[in-house]
Amino acid sequence: MDAQALQRRKFLSMGVSGVAAFAIGGLLKYQQALAAVPAGAPFFSLNNIGDLLPPDENGIMLPPGFRSRVVARSGEPPIGSPGYTWHSAPDGGACFATDDGGWIYVSNSEIRSNGGGVGALRFAANGDLVDAYSILKNTSINCAGGATPWQTWLSCEEFTVGQVYECDPFGVKPAIVRPALGSFRHEAVAVDTLNDCLYLTEDAPDGGLYRFRPQNTLPDLTAGVLEIASVTETNGSSYVGWHVVPDPLARTTFTRRQVAESYPFRGAEGIVMHDNKAYFSTKRDNRVWCYDTASNQIEVIYDVETSSNPILSGVDNVTITPAGDVLVAEDRGNMQLIVLTPDDQVIPLLQIVGHEQSEICGPAFDPSHQRLYLSSQRGSLGVSAGGMTFEITSV
Numbered sequence: 236m237d238a239q240a241l242q243r244r245k246f247l248s249m250g251v252s253g254v255a256a257f258a259i260g261g262l263l264k265y266q267q268a269l270a271a272v273p274a275g276a277p278f279f280s281l282n283n284i285g286d287l288l289p290p291d292e293n294g295i296m297l298p299p300g301f302r303s304r305v306v307a308r309s310g311e312p313p314i315g316s317p318g319y320t321w322h323s324a325p326d327g328g329a330c331f332a333t334d335d336g337g338w339i340y341v342s343n344s345e346i347r348s349n350g351g352g353v354g355a356l357r358f359a360a361n362g363d364l365v366d367a368y369s370i371l372k373n374t375s376i377n378c379a380g381g382a383t384p385w386q387t388w389l390s391c392e393e394f395t396v397g398q399v400y401e402c403d404p405f406g407v408k409p410a411i412v413r414p415a416l417g418s419f420r421h422e423a424v425a426v427d428t429l430n431d432c433l434y435l436t437e438d439a440p441d442g443g444l445y446r447f448r449p450q451n452t453l454p455d456l457t458a459g460v461l462e463i464a465s466v467t468e469t470n471g472s473s474y475v476g477w478h479v480v481p482d483p484l485a486r487t488t489f490t491r492r493q494v495a496e497s498y499p500f501r502g503a504e505g506i507v508m509h510d511n512k513a514y515f516s517t518k519r520d521n522r523v524w525c526y527d528t529a530s531n532q533i534e535v536i537y538d539v540e541t542s543s544n545p546i547l548s549g550v551d552n553v554t555i556t557p558a559g560d561v562l563v564a565e566d567r568g569n570m571q572l573i574v575l576t577p578d579d580q581v582i583p584l585l586q587i588v589g590h591e592q593s594e595i596c597g598p599a600f601d602p603s604h605q606r607l608y609l610s611s612q613r614g615s616l617g618v619s620a621g622g623m624t625f626e627i628t629s630v
Contacts, residue, residue, distance in 0.1 A: 287586055293625065294615065296586040300630050303585075306340075306356060306364055309614070309622035313356060316367035322346070322354045324619040325610035327379030327423065327505070327552055328597030331386055331404040336360030338601045339404045340608045341370065341388045342624060343377035351377040353390050353402050353410075356624070362606070370402045371410040378438065379505055379552055381424030382599075385454040389413070391421035393438050396485060399424065401456060413456045416447055417483040419490045423552075425506045425513055428453065430528055434513050436503035443491040444500055444515070444526075446477055465496040466533060475531045500524075505553035507561070514561050516550035523550060523563060523575060536561075537575055544581040547573040554598045564609065566594035572609065585627065592617030597624075605629070 287296040295303045307313040307321040322344035331339045337359045344351045353371035358364055371377070371390055377400075378393035388402045390410075399416040403409075416424075422438040431453050435445040449459040461483040465476045478494045491497060501519035508514075513526040514536075521539035526532075539545045549568035555561050561575040562584065570590050574582040587595065593613040600607055607627040614621030 284582070287583060290588040293623075294588045294590065295625065295627075296588060297627070298584070301585070302628055302630055304626050305623055306608070306626050307367070307624040310620050313364055313367040315364045319354075319367040319369070321367065321622075321624070322352065322369075323622055324351075324612050325354075325622045325624055326377065326596045326612060327391070328608060328610070329380070329382035329388055329599045330601045330608065331382065331388075332602040333357070333405075337365070338603075340599065340601075340624075341402070341404050342597050342610060343380060343390055345376050345378050345393070345612065346619065347375055347394075349373045349375055351375050351392075353377060353388065353400075355404055355406060358601070368406045370404060370406050371400055374398075374400060378421070379423035379436075381426060381433075381506070383426050383454060384428055387454075389424045391423060391435075393420050393422055395420060395489075397421045399435075414484065415449075415456060415458050415461070417445065417461045417480065417490050418485045419443070422504055423506045423515070425508045425515075426453070427508055427513070427528060429511060434506055434508075434515075434526075436500070436506050436515055437491060438502055438504060438518075439491060440502060440519060441491060441499035442501070442503045443497055444475075444503060445480070445490075461490070463491065463494050463497045465494070466498040473533050475526060475533050504551045505564075507553050507555045509555045509557075509559055514553060514555060516553055516563060518550050518566060521548050521550055523547075523553070523561065536579075537563075537581070542581060546571070546581060546583060547575075549594070551594060552596055552598060554600065556600070556604075562598050564595035564598050567591070570595060570611070572598060587611050589615045590617075593621075 284298045293303045309323045324345040326343040326345040328342040340356045351374045355370050357366040376393045377390050380390045390400045396418040399413045400410045420437050420439045422436040425434045433447040437443045444464040446462045461480045462477040480490050501517045504516040504518050506515035511529050516523045522535050523537040525536045549566040551566040552564040559577040563573045565571050570587040572584045574584050590611045593611045596610045596612045598609040610624040614623045
């Protein structure tokens with residue numbers, strides 16, 4: 236893509252695909268959030284994006300026209316919330332619209348031995364941080380997860396018999412464990428409303444890609460069928476097949492080893508849905524995949540070994556824009572957040588300097604798509620207590 240075309244490109248275009256992502260109960264709140272945006276306010280975009288500038292006061296290298304602020308630090312009360320301490324090891328996250336035109340950013344805590352859970356930051360319509368609180372406690376290694384269109388957060392435990400907990404971002408209803416989604420090293424979840432199912436990744440050297448089909452219809456996750464993917468080659472293309480996991484609770488055998496045909500994905504990480512496709516990353520081979528749910532075809536859209544611009548390594552959490560740009564966060568690597576565009580461009584959006592022992596986690600846009608949230612899990616100290624959560628905006 237030439238420079239002029241890149242300048243014209245919208246990082247976030249508010250089209251039909253953007254609205255479709257907020258189907259079911261979230262659609263009304265999404266529309267309300269857009270209506271609350273002041274007239275003429277710029278959306279977060281890649282218009283006129285340039286090279287990354289030197290680090291700002293928060294240690295973040297951003298393109299011209301972008302700025303950052305710290306909204307929370309591990310072990311400290313967020314501004315405006317003196318009664319709550321932000322959790323250590325912030326990981327996967329997502330945003331949810333509120334009825335008053337504001338939004339909530341939820342963030343996992345990847346702490347072991349029942350020290351994990353999920354925290355939430357609530358923002359007013361003008362962007363002020365007005366509250367912070369816990370929506371899940373006493374769980375372990377809450378890594379990534381996924382937002383649902385019915386305004387809940389699915390928090391995933393990443394250990395051998397990890398579970399998925401459905402959480403209320405508003406902190407009103409207690410979190411509910413969803414054992415029907417299986418017991419394994421859960422990483423992330425994506426909701427496919429068109430096909431009435433979920434896709435789940437597993438962070439293991441030979442991890443599975445899973446599909447959950449509810450016994451009833453979404454949003455009911457109480458019962459259903461868990462399946463694992465196989466991959467076969469036909470005429471030079473790869474296709475996914477689905478096979479029932481006999482024992483989703485893994486009472487005697489790991490779920491990923493119960494089906495002989497299952498394909499071993501090398502450390503599957505974040506996963507998101509867009510335009511009938513599931514995009515996910517695998518960290519042990521530094522790849523980003525695209526699974527077309529209509530054709531069942533699967534392909535690698537980024538491979539560090541073959542890319543003409545192999546700047547992305549340590550692939551981890553992902554998010555996506557309504558325009559189809561996949562944002563991939565690095566676990567170490569260069570501590571960058573990289574954009575993979577639909578026309579195969581690989582573009583650095585930001586880089587956190589001085590956090591070499593950390594990882595970028597939880598990238599998520601607010602409902603108006605004017606703000607991007609993310610965390611440095613271990614901060615500049617290289618320990619969990621040094622986690623920092625940032626907000627990125629375009630000027």
